[in-house]
Amino acid sequence: MNSSPDPVIALFNEALGLAPEERVRYLDHACGGDAALRERVKSLLLAHDRAGDFMGEPVAILQQGTASEPAGEAAGDRIGPYKLLQQIGEGGCGVVFMAEQEEPIRRRVALKLVKPGMDTKSVITRFEAERQALAMMDHPNIAKVFDAGVTPTGRPYFVMELIHGIRITEFCDESALSTTERLELFVQVCHAVQHAHQKGIIHRDIKPSNILVTRTSAGDALPMVIDFGVAKAITGQRLTDNTLFTAFEMLIGTPAYMSPEQAAFTNVDVDTRTDIYGLGVLLYELLTGTTPFDARELLKVGLDEIRRVILDRDPVLPSTRLKCMEAGDLTATAQHRQSEPLRLIRVVRGDLDWIVMKAMEKDRARRYPTANALATDVQRYLADETITARPPGSLYKLRKWMVRNRLLAGSLLVIGLLLSAALAITSILLSREREARRQADLEKRRAQAAAATSQQVVTFLKETLAGVAPSAAKGRDTRMLREILDRANHRIAEGLAGQPEAEAELRYIFGVVYADLGAYKTSEQMFRRVLELLGRVSLPESVGAARAHSFLGLVLLRQSRWNESEAELQAALDLWKRLGLLEEIRAVETLANLSVLRRLEGRLEEAESLSRRVLELRRKILPPADSRILSASSNLGSVLVAAGKISEAEQLFRQLIEERKNREETEDHSIALIHHALGAVLQRQGKSGEARECYERAVAIRREMLVKGHPHLTSSLMALANLQRAAGKTGEAEALYREAFENSRNRTDEEDPTATAKALEDLIKLMLVQKKRIEVDALFSELMPPGFPITLENVPLWKIRAEFLARTGKWAEAMALGEKLVALQPGDHELYHTLAPLLIAEGEIEAYRELCDRILKRFVAPTDPFLADRMAKDCLIMPSAEGDVKAAAALAEVAVSKGAGRASSPLFHFCKALAEYRQGNFAEAIEWAEKVKGLLPHAAVEAGAILAMANHQLKQFDAARAHLAGSSAAFAKLPSLESGDLGGDWRDWIIARTLLAEARTLIEGSAR
Template sequence: MTADTSRWQRLRTIFDELVELPPAEQDRRLEALPAEELELRAEIRSLLQAERRAGNRFEHAPTLADEFSDILPDDPKPGARIGPYRVAREIGRGGMGAVYEAFRDDAAFTKRVAIKTVPSGRDTEQILRRFRHERQILARLDHKNIAALLDGGVSEDGRPYFAMEYVEGERIDLYCDRLRLGLRERLQLMRQVCAAVHYAHQHLVVHRDLKPSNVLVAPDGTVKLLDFGIAKLVDPGDSDEQLTESGVLPMTTSYASPEQLRGDLVNTATDVYSLGLMLYELLAGRRAFQVGELPLLEARRRMLEEAPPPPGVNGEIDSIILMALRKEPERRYASVERLSGDLSRYLSGLPIHAQPDSFGYRARKFASRHRAAVGAMGVILLTLIGGLVVTLWQFGIARRERAKTEAVNRFLQDLLATSASDGNSTSPPQGQRTVSEVLDAATRRLETENLSANPGVKATLQQIIGSSYLSQGQYALAEQNLRAALAAQGHLFGENSPEMLRTLLSLAQLSLTKADYAGAEDFFQRRITILRREEKRGTIPPEMLASALSDFGVLRRARGNSKEAELLLREAIALKPTIAPESRGGLGQVETLLALTWLDQGKFAEAEEYARRLIAGFRALPNPATASLCSGLTLLGSILMERGELVEAQAELEEAEKLYRQLFDANYAPIYDNIRLQAQVDYLAGRLSEGLVKIDRALDQYRRHAGTQYVNFATALTVKGLILGKAGRADEAERILREAAGLRAAHLPNEHFMTALTKGALGEVLLSRRRFAEAEPLLVESYATLKQTQATDNRRVQGARQRLVELYTAWNRPELLSKLP
């Protein structure tokens, strides 16, 4: 390394240390430099003064271009053009790029943007590589809390540029102080920051430079995350070596994590740490490490070795911040989503997951720092062993849990790029074939990888893979993995542990899909109270309880109690404020199910209004292609069919089926519920041959994967009987409808509306065969039940009454006809 190179690295390191500090602290630190570095001190002071004059929000890394600016090409001036954009003014400048406010005002459209380009004299290969890297990162990201990439290209003088969303805002710390925001408002802003960072992590991007100056708040309170200039792709092909110069890793030291300061590899835990530093500063009004007057090496030593003092906000907030700021990455929150979730739980008055370091952990750290002293106190420590054994055993469990989380996360990295869409992602939906291949590969790897020393890791992975297969409609593989996980978890964690409850819930969901209502009933009756209790204790997340309540509602509806189902679904939806926004994807289907219970009760107008509102919300998501949109469209199609609007009903059902097939396996059960409804629309529209083909497809699928006990199997038989009856095949129709009536009697209460509809269909076929005496009791019961269970002026009730009118007219019983209410 040459002397010039060494001097340059020293200058850059010191500048990075000082640039984020207040001017007074900068001066004190500069004065502390050795006397032999007076020239270096003057040069750094000059750069810092230039930085302050520019009011730059972006990281500034000086280059030799600063000394030769008079002979370099001019940077764009106001009125100059960069591609199709006209420059208005410079708004920021750093070592990697200059940022300008600009307007696109050509024939295409007019738009205000922020243009980032490489400044004159800084277009070295390393800078250009980092510039292209930032543009590549931004192209992957599309989130409401991240300044969006709009365009890119090369200017007339050959410099690359890209256009970003222009953010009219104020850096987050200044915004909070100016408005004198309280604790709650500041936490809500930080949860927006967390949402942006979590989204980036989902797309395999680590920011690595999170700090107040890179977070702006718009006048309406919307947070925007900026500057992905040193972000890192979590990708085997991505190398920091390509983004560094002379082996110096890019960072802002004041907001760097211990692993960054050491030059270790970084991952998502690095951003968790930086968010902890931001939280500390935003809530405590000071930085976590007060090292302004210390020499640089001593400052780094303290940041690496010493824990920051508690912020002094309150006990719970202090615990959250200090957990994020733990030196060891594996001891921090496992993800930004977990950090945000704890902030949400605090805001909702619920128990948080963060806990202060245990005595056992602090004792171990003390022993590692003071081995001689501990040795001398050995006799005294023996008296404490009895009390420490349990504490250290608990610490061992916690440590193993963290290690398990890390191992699981590493194993599942391959699944991130092809994970199923949840509606909050902007990635295009992946085809089922791709997801299946990834799950199959994960299963094969799990079988071959030696995890005998980590049975908890293996069981967790089996549960995750099994649940993924279940969500994709691959039921045999789902059960295989879930049963294996359950067997291991019973020995490892014990009955009713969070791990075992999660696996049992997935198996209950599988039972529901297979119409094994007795198996599902056993789980919910025995454990729904336990799940409610554990959610209050904070040992399971609220979204897990919401899922259980929703599935219990599905079971109650399948067993004939739509009103109890409605109560359970409302309880699930009431948990929404306690669930982190990024974890609310499943609530869309819960809300759809709620509308379905209204449909059961004949409240068609209310159900339609609610369904249309849900669908509008699903379509407004960054990626609307979700299971929630599929179920919403299917629900709306069903409502429209009941209301006699057959053309629109068919359109909604066909759109839902097409999307289902894009997202899920061909055996996914809801696809065939959708096809059953399409067959019913065909029947009502008089397309009997088309309807018969569709209903046979649905029945075949039900027989193979659910069995005759599935509530919609009897519904499909009822539809087929009606089609055959209208087609003049009365013998077949009667046989099928009697089978359906028998299944209704076996699985649903006699007063259930579905039982009434099947009885009415059988009575209609008997009426067509002029077997009036047999038809009458069926039609009378059907009408009475529907009048009792359905809303007034309901088409189901009207249809049941019309059948009685036709019966008494054909039977020539005017005295009975006159008594009809």
């Protein structure tokens, strides 16, 4: 066979690269009206199919196969306990049906059997080999074999797991998986292949069509390796009782994915490393979208040329393949991987290049020894650890070049030897003399350089990072900074091994920059590592340790971990005191952080005293224009607001802004803080117009100065949106809520699902007010597509989903979701407060009482009045056992006592009234219910129902009927189910309806 095939061979090779269903259309077009030509090509294709794999295409994709010849069996036939439902795949020798097993269990399966007329000895032998290969394996990523047998006509079949999936390359592109996600999927494939190897089986045809990806019930991607039709035993395992002979010069496998040893016609010596090569080709395609050698080009040439390419030609590096693509193709490839073209090339260049090339080495002794070794190297790359793969050395490259160019290499070698001999003596004499002089100077310079290198590196990095931190970045996109930080973070320990002080200093800077990015958890890890390193070198009471304790306290404070924060800040203050540096500027930062903590804790006198002290010290130590003076003034203003000193806070904030203007200083993040704080003060005073101007200025500055995803920008956007909504400007408010939501989702570090959920919740509430139900449904479909998992991380989003379903009357769906969330997060009282009224609305009374029992056992002695009120009210909606009523009444008492004096205390009075009524204290119930009059509409209905029932129990029938009528009239004014939105008070709507129904039954029933 040569490399210039005639037209028949050319058409055959082109059609061979197409899917079976595409070949008919191709031949109709390519052959025109030449029936003889078409028949010759068709005969070659049929002969190829009979000689090749049992199945050339995936057998488990649920698509109707296109058969060129009718099979012996058809849909509706039975084979043993299996009813054939639909043909789903076909190869040259076999056909696959989706079938239904009817006994002993009912399930859908894939049934493979040999075609009529194709049951030759070699085909049956291959079929039995595949069946036995699959049967020996038990791995979650390999299709399972359930059964095997022969048809009444003597043709073998076997039954395997039915997989709903598509090729791994198609799945990755359709799902737009990033490079990291593709690598994680590839690792699973490696583990499956390793399992097969441990069972003594080589696949010998690793390619995308033999790796299907489906999804688990949890929505996770699951790759499945299929089609062991060309598998070969590598141990003493017998795959079949018959002899399987691979004819000389018969290619086993697919050319684009075939290993050099397969192409060399030495199949008797093929081992597990041939699958490593196939995995390397697969990884190449996952990274670049193409195979190392173009499949269509290979099929256009003759057998000898295919073998020569596979054996001798070295594929280009994956990054080089990407770089050489047409601009349009590269852009499309990058988009499929959620990347930019240049960034994709940078990601692949280097470690991934060498991992792929090591797996695809021509010399199999240089490949990874096992599939697990390949998977481990990929996992090292994902963890930013050092990989074992390395670019080939110069000697290896020279040896390969000499093999390909033997004659030229021999000539050059002779010339080289002559030149070497002529120069050797002269070079040795000269080099000895030079070396003697140079050695002394070299050793001296090395000693000096080694002493200075570490400190120079640390100093350089400190200055560089300080200059590009978000606070100094002037609005530039800091995503590249974050990527640099993350990569450097993994290499600090290795690069500064044996130098703990230098590592501690560098990690401190990293911690500060991470905190500036809003990446508080990573920042926390940095500071804890600093303290560990300083303790290791006996410096736990140094200035560095005091700074680390102080900043760690601030980072914990920003995560609302107040107790831990106070411990770190106090440790820092104790250190500053022992060091005699309490009035040094770094110690003042600790006092500033402590003042913020005291304000959040409500200890306002201490907070004000500390804030004034910090402002005094900063003005004493720092120049007037230093932003830290502005920050101290801002903190003092926030304390004054919390203490109710609104006018004084407003005056302070206005003075700070005016001073900044007078100095003509550039606006930065610190002045945005003042504008935001002043906006809040003005809003509290009802000065909405001025407040809006302040919020708008804060938003504008933070948009320019802060990295996307920073929580401070989200905070200002939400404040402005709330103000616009209150002013009735729903269009502007919706746009701001959307921006806040998208900004909270763009966090570059640890996700903050709570902040994201709050922005989403406010956005959805506004959209419901605007009656944009369809848009809300579309938003949920985008955020939570089918298969979106219910996990702890996603609980905030699922809570909003349950809230939406409940307030729009979809109680059954909301209840089912609520039950799952309570099971997942049983300590969240808000979830019980959602589920309890839903169970009543759906008539699940027994489940409701079981839930109340769980509530009363879990929330025994809460200190939060709101928590106590909610749990008590939930358990008192309907009459319960005496013990449960007493426990719920105790919670109601906590709500009333702990909530005394609060603006929301009348709501606690209703809960107390309900508790007294359930205990039979009717006069007390009337007394507490009277205090609820004139409050929110839902509470008035609920209190009216209690007044009606309590008066009736005291024989005050006229008053009872009057209260019932008034409560019923008030309920009629509330939103109805038909409106499609019960509003945010849907829980009280259900409670009001339930109590009103109970009152009607009591009063009207007795009247009859």
